[in-house]
Amino acid sequence: MKRLKLLPLTLISLMLASSCVQKAESLKVEVVETSRSGNKLTQIDSFSSAADTISKVSLNPKKTFQTFTGFGGSFTESSAYLLNQLGKENRQKIIDAYFADSGARYSLTRTHMNSSDFSLDQYSYAPVEGDTLLKHFSIEEDRGDIIPMIKDAMAASTEGFNIISSPWTAPPWMKTNNAWVGGELKREHYDTWALFFSKYADAYKAEGIDIWGFTVENEPHGNGNNWESMHYTPEEMTEFVRDYLGPQLEKDGKGDLKILGYDQNREGIREWVDVMYKNEANAKYYDGTAIHWYESTFKVFPEALQYAHEKAPDKYLIQTEACVDAEVPKWQDDDWYWQKEATDWGWDWAPEDQKHLHPKYRPVYRYARDIIGCMNNWVDGWVDWNMVLNRQGGPNWFENWCVAPVIVDPDQDEVYFTPLYYTMAHFSKYIRPGAKRIAFESTDKDLQVSAATNPDGSHVVIVFNPSKAEKVFDLQLDEAVKRLSISPQAIQTITLKN
Template sequence: MRGVTAALLALSAAGCATLAEPSGPSAGAWITSADRSALLTAASPLVFAVRPESGPTVTVDPTQRFQTMVGFGASVTDASAHLIQTRLSEPARDGLLKELFGRDGQGLGFSFTRVTVGASDFSLDHYSLADTADPELKDFSTARMEEHVFPTVRAALAINPDLKVMASPWSAPGWMKTSNSLITGQLKPEHYPAYADYWRLYIRSASDHGVPTDYLSIQNEPDFEPDSYPGMRWPPADRARFIGQHLGPELRAAGIESQILDWDHNWDQPEQPLTVLADPVAREYVSGVAWHCYGGEVGAQSTVRDAHPDKDVFFTECSGGEWSPDFGDSFVWTMKTLIIGSVENWARGVLMWNLALDENYGPHAGGCGDCRGIVTIDSRTGEVTRNQEYYTFGHASRFVMPGAVRVASLEPEGLDGVAFVNPDGSRVLIALNEGTEPVQFDIAEGGRRAATELPPRSAATYVWR
């Protein structure tokens, strides 16, 4: 794999040089195949020419414009940050972060990430930022996040200043809850003011330590109470009350412009965010809805967006894992459902779960015991393995720039795809052939066409001007 990766990076660097200095009507192409014969590998450029339609065609129409993209990425969990900061040498750490967040011809260019406010299951232990029962929050501290999470995010921001950061808690402090514990329970209404203050203190402290909070959700997976790690059930009417009467006014009075996303949970209950957005007071403070992949269908994103076209859509969590160990199967599913499907259903940003985990799928404190990170860092040697999600997301993050606009594309039977126009005017098409036979087709824009072939169970990114 190391030899393949070295060759891949060399090909990608050459390909990105072609992209940076285009010569004539041609398109760069990069391919990943389920059999791993190609891994984000640069292919021969495509040549556009004026000619009539002669077969299956992907038609790109830049005049039909949809959402503006924030970007793609993965979460800097406690586990990911711990591994990056403590299991890699300084040169290896710098190199990995440049590879994941950089845009120097070899980097994936991740421009969206998520941090957990306090502990999740992917922490070394369970904690909040104010564990002492005190509504005045005198002991509030982000010290635990300052150890590994904040330095990792700051380093990523230094590499990619376009990086946007989302913050999500897995639980309010236990003393604020009906369970008197970080595990299970609901937030007591009498502590809504203190919890709004908790958020204000977090955003200010994170900012003081160089970490912005561009987006936040008030609760990760609010319709789930896990029994082995922090979690908190929070019904939609109560979330609306907290946002509309407490958090929204608190942040506005403090001059904090972080955007609030509701839900942050699965596709199977669109009625939950619809209930929050039906509240006229809460709706004023909610900028959009965040979604996870663990239940339901991706079309739920459009169901809610169609009802509230003024609200943004973000896809904020899905994990690969050993329940789907085959490279090809999970590569094809992730490409079809997340990179193409969620964006075709209005997502402005798309996130996988852990940026990095170790050879034992951790560290973690409860919860998922076989989740997979974008990369695996061997906790004994520091060796980095790039997993299928690395290549899937790289097909988008390396080529679709922050500020790109999704545009219309029409694919023939046998292909899935999504298209963009970057701020510099370059076009990007991501196409997937999930079938077992190669597909020959043209890419067409205006009166020009370029012929190509996509191998079975493969995806390609095409870039042209």
Template sequence: MSTYFGKGGSNYLYLRVPMGACDFSTRYYSYDDVQGDTEWEHFDLIDNDYQLKVPIIKRASELRGETIKLFATPWSAPWWMKINGTTKGIAHLDEQYYQPWANYFLKYFDAFARQNISFWGVNPQNEPSQGYNYASSIPVMGWSPEAYTEWVANYLGPTLEKGGYGNLKLMILDDNRMWLPNWVNTVLANEKTNNYSSGIAIHWYTDSSSSDVALRQAHEAQPDKFLMYTEACNLVRVTREDLGDWEVGERYANSMLQAFNNWVVGWTDWNMALNEDGGPATFNDNPTIWGYNAAIIVNATGDEFYKQPPYYFQAHYSMFVPPGSVHIQLTYPNPGGLLHVAFLTPENNVVVILYNGNDQDIPTVIIDPERGNISINVEARSINTIVYK
């Protein structure tokens, strides 16, 4: 915990909290699996919430020295509210449950409020393309952009507002950027949904096969909505041989540099930590063949953990670019060489992050007409952060 939130750690401020089971849960659960209980009389958090999530969230705020900003995301409604009666496959919410499902969000936020935990934001659905455009073996609930728009405009938005949670930052999409144009143009074209929405949430999984132009287009179409990356994970089962794999960190570097140079204001990793099997998780009912990588891998039997390259690549931003910083433009005469991004912090510091993904060093001069020049040799396959007044 101190490695992420404590003094000298990576200074994290935002945490994503699953509303019920997700693909890194060891079993499926919702907060009310009693069929037909649309009044949510049996709604309650589970033992893992009371014994783990709540204490961890509070400890993170203590270590950080300020309240951690939480945003909640559901993977699926309770199984009995969906047309196929299961959490997986092609499955969407039965329309008769549109209002009860919105009320479920109130019950969730109220339950955490009783634990003295408040939320900053909410994503109405994790990856709505799963369960709609294609089937999946993890908990999913698919939405078309049109159905999603109707539910947010006429059910979720008004319910949160009437229930005292209208201040939450509601972020639409929460899916890969390949879906950005259609979702932005459809969902935010609705005046009510637009008014209830504060931002657009994006996942990184198709970054290598989709253009970052989509980010700029989303900003230009909706300049009053912030863009935020809300999930990233290296989808390769971790092995002992993978520990310290620099290329995994470089994938993060490329994604973050693309994002922050295209109007994105925040970037969130998926898992804070996983075990040496890339879990715990139960995917496809076969935990022996599934598992992913993470910034920190825990060896529970040895009472130790390993900070992976993604941890350090992300720390270049979380440690040196505080909230309230603004992006400033850099120009570079050789776009095929050095990748870069720069910020001006609230303390009036300039932060320049340079990433060299090539196999050769790149001598570089940072030229600031107002503050002078800085010469640096950016070594091959390295990331560097320069901070100056």
């Protein structure tokens, strides 16, 4: 009988260690980082390997959640006007930064129908009072700015992008108060207003621009006595969609255009989805729900998002607007965007019982943690507000100054890409339309994480480290492990290569 030769214990240990190394090396990753210390989508090739505490992020691609529609920003008249004021080189630089393969590759966008506060003035495509058949309908107001900006973006984008169009208000003559601000749509004009959406889609189609979908109304609760607005109750909006807008688009052969209801802050979403999806008749023409983030500077409202998803699990849940509002942007000062100095409208104007929702908060943190929080709570699209603003945070006819990822000085023909631009790109550039969110586990409660699998099979992990300490963690997929580290106050996108 042949005896088995036993290997020394030390040799067995070395063989096991070698096997682990080989497995670790089989996990091939590309890492880009944006940090307070100065990285801006910088490729990271070397990582700290030792720390007092090493956490773990484990991926489970077999368990999937929502399919992502896209990430991007908005074509506003203000942004388009500013691009027209820049030299040709800087104009193209911004377009490419947002839409080219070398840039953020925005895939989901928004624009306004008629004017918004981020317009130079108030206007409507149907200004003639009593024109119920919309014979004088015209998008002439958009030909000099918004349309050229969209066309330039289309030329720069390899894969294309979808456009959501939103009205802030119907023309005053269709409203109960005959004014740009507030009031409701007169019931006798429900059919005319539905026709307005159809004509808008046709007019843009004639310009070579396909509209992907609509929100029914930007902020139907209204916004005080401020800029353009029009009020709906959930019942009124649903009646308009069910009996007028949906049938009008269907009749005109535009049944594939998406209709998103609500389009305001997350905490108020419950009463809306209860009505929108109450029965088959109400839900028929709704393709999803749109939301904004202005309820709080830092809260994501996961329970509200989960509630909306559970009400309509097969429909879209898209964040259509977000910005650091009520702030004049800081020029050429990257560190400000990482500082706890930004405020929003609620810092000054929220009722006392809501003040706690609006503390000063770091702009980069606000974007990174909100997008990650949305991703992890069933939101499938996330759209920023203005792509470009000036050093004042405008132009805005109401002087409602805000911050954008790209700030320009047209007088000097200068462009400033703020840290918010790079933060947005961490998502939009790497998580592509059709990607599916996948399950993960993280042992470090300070790291904020989300993960997705792209249509090409590559896995993408987003890691945000808001702490002031470097973090070391093992990224694990099946049996393969890669030790990585992330800088203090930084966001990383990790792409696992096939």
